[in-house]
Amino acid sequence: MYKPPTEPETLARQRDADRTRAALLVAARTLFSTRGFANTGVRDVADLAGVNSSLVGRYFGSKQGLFRAALDSVLDISPVLRGDRHRFCADMVSALCNTPDARGPLAMMILSAADPEAHATSVELLQTKVLTPLAEWLGPPDGAWRAAQLHILWSGFLTSWRLLPIQALDDTRIASARRWLEAATQAIVDEGAP
Amino acid sequence: MYKPPTEPETLARQRDADRTRAALLVAARTLFSTRGFANTGVRDVADLAGVNSSLVGRYFGSKQGLFRAALDSVLDISPVLRGDRHRFCADMVSALCNTPDARGPLAMMILSAADPEAHATSVELLQTKVLTPLAEWLGPPDGAWRAAQLHILWSGFLTSWRLLPIQALDDTRIASARRWLEAATQAIVDEGAP
DNA sequence: GGGGCTTGTACACAACTGTTTACTTACGAC
DNA sequence: GTCGTAAGTAAACAGTTGTGTACAAGCCCC
Numbered sequence: 001m002y003k004p005p006t007e008p009e010t011l012a013r014q015r016d017a018d019r020t021r022a023a024l025l026v027a028a029r030t031l032f033s034t035r036g037f038a039n040t041g042v043r044d045v046a047d048l049a050g051v052n053s054s055l056v057g058r059y060f061g062s063k064q065g066l067f068r069a070a071l072d073s074v075l076d077i078s079p080v081l082r083g084d085r086h087r088f089c090a091d092m093v094s095a096l097c098n099t100p101d102a103r104g105p106l107a108m109m110i111l112s113a114a115d116p117e118a119h120a121t122s123v124e125l126l127q128t129k130v131l132t133p134l135a136e137w138l139g140p141p142d143g144a145w146r147a148a149q150l151h152i153l154w155s156g157f158l159t160s161w162r163l164l165p166i167q168a169l170d171d172t173r174i175a176s177a178r179r180w181l182e183a184a185t186q187a188i189v190d191e192g193a194p
Numbered sequence: 195m196y197k198p199p200t201e202p203e204t205l206a207r208q209r210d211a212d213r214t215r216a217a218l219l220v221a222a223r224t225l226f227s228t229r230g231f232a233n234t235g236v237r238d239v240a241d242l243a244g245v246n247s248s249l250v251g252r253y254f255g256s257k258q259g260l261f262r263a264a265l266d267s268v269l270d271i272s273p274v275l276r277g278d279r280h281r282f283c284a285d286m287v288s289a290l291c292n293t294p295d296a297r298g299p300l301a302m303m304i305l306s307a308a309d310p311e312a313h314a315t316s317v318e319l320l321q322t323k324v325l326t327p328l329a330e331w332l333g334p335p336d337g338a339w340r341a342a343q344l345h346i347l348w349s350g351f352l353t354s355w356r357l358l359p360i361q362a363l364d365d366t367r368i369a370s371a372r373r374w375l376e377a378a379t380q381a382i383v384d385e386g387a388p
Numbered sequence: 389g390g391g392g393c394t395t396g397t398a399c400a401c402a403a404c405t406g407t408t409t410a411c412t413t414a415c416g417a418c
Numbered sequence: 419g420t421c422g423t424a425a426g427t428a429a430a431c432a433g434t435t436g437t438g439t440a441c442a443a444g445c446c447c448c
Contacts, residue, residue: 164303237434408431
């Protein structure tokens with residue numbers, strides 16, 4: 001059988017650990033937030049990233065480590081909190097709906113909540129990286145409780161829109177629903193300063 | 195080695211197909227609503243029900259068939275809708291929080307949303323067995339949209355309470371949170387008749 | 389009491405899982 | 419150039435999964 005002297009198309013991939021790690025994180029965010037933790041195999045992530053599956057173990061220790069790193073890398077609301085206070089609601093709703101990789105961190109956490117370890121990771125990171133800073137930003141009175149109300153509202157909206165889609169939030173009605181979400185968010189924020 | 199003439203403890207289980215089917219459904223509801231579809235094996239369900247795992251295939255065709263049957267068997271809000279109109283909010287919140295088998299149908303659907311087929315089943319049954327009847331019950335104006343608002347509120351609450359628990363809804367604060375949920379529900383119901 | 393259908397059990401099967409190991413190859417310092 | 423280390427690959431591992439099949443046994447009707 002003929003064999004070409006040097007493999008033509010599979011010219012050796014450039015070796016770049018940082019790039020590989022980043023590609024794995026992007027693929028992980030995409031798949032975990034779409035199919036959840038249990039329905040995503042490390043081979044799926046590696047294939048999407050275009051790298052070998054054993055590199056997951058090398059760079060992140062385990063599938064769980066990859067999940068934590070992927071979630072941690074995208075769970076950050078400080079940009080919105082640092083922005084204009086008038087723009088908070090619009091920015092937040094926008095960040096919630098226009099998610100960069102697939103369906104965003106909230107979907108990633110909820111779809112992966114069935115796995116005990118991924119669940120623990122999500123609970124921890126959600127509290128420290130979202131709810132606590134948000135409660136501080138809202139300030140007294142009842143910053144923590146209003147932060148919780150916001151989270152309830154947002155997770156309910158996201159669940160009903162993308163995770164368990166209902167007819168009232170389909171493509172033809174999503175625009176007005178987003179306006180409603182923004183108004184509802186504003187109402188909770190304003191509870192503090194009537 | 196001695197062998198007793200007739201097995202003493204494993205005396206033949208009485209053969210009752212209906213009872214077996216029912217036991218499988220209870221076990222399925224419990225596990226699916228706790229661990230989700232992907233993290234629940236047919237052997238787990240069968241073991242919890244105390245029957246042989248191959249009976250899942252016989253009685254429900256497949257694991258997917260079991261999921262549909264289990265969800266269908268518990269997704270029914272007509273008792274609440276038939277009750278006193280004044281009691282609607284209290285009954286609904288109670289039904290949402292005091293779920294008979296483990297965590298109830300909403301948790302079951304959300305935790306299983308990562309699986310494509312279980313997801314399709316959930317979307318279909320949720321619309322036909324909950325949202326549509328609820329929208330009719332609410333009536334004009336905007337029955338469908340107010341039903342959607344209720345679903346967003348409830349699914350957000352349940353997610354933040356049991357699926358991805360936040361500190362603001364822990365055991366010490368859940369009582370007042372339930373009162374808040376009831377009031378918020380009432381507000382949406384009353385939107386129709388100010 | 390004895391077929392015949394139903395109920396239940398045990399087991400085999402192939403596919404897939406996350407992880408680990410042994411190995412090859414590229415890059416950079418000397 | 420060459421040598422050592424980092425980067426990447428392939429394959430094997432043991433465990434688990436859903437499903438199907440072959441077999442044992444109870445129940446009911448005749």
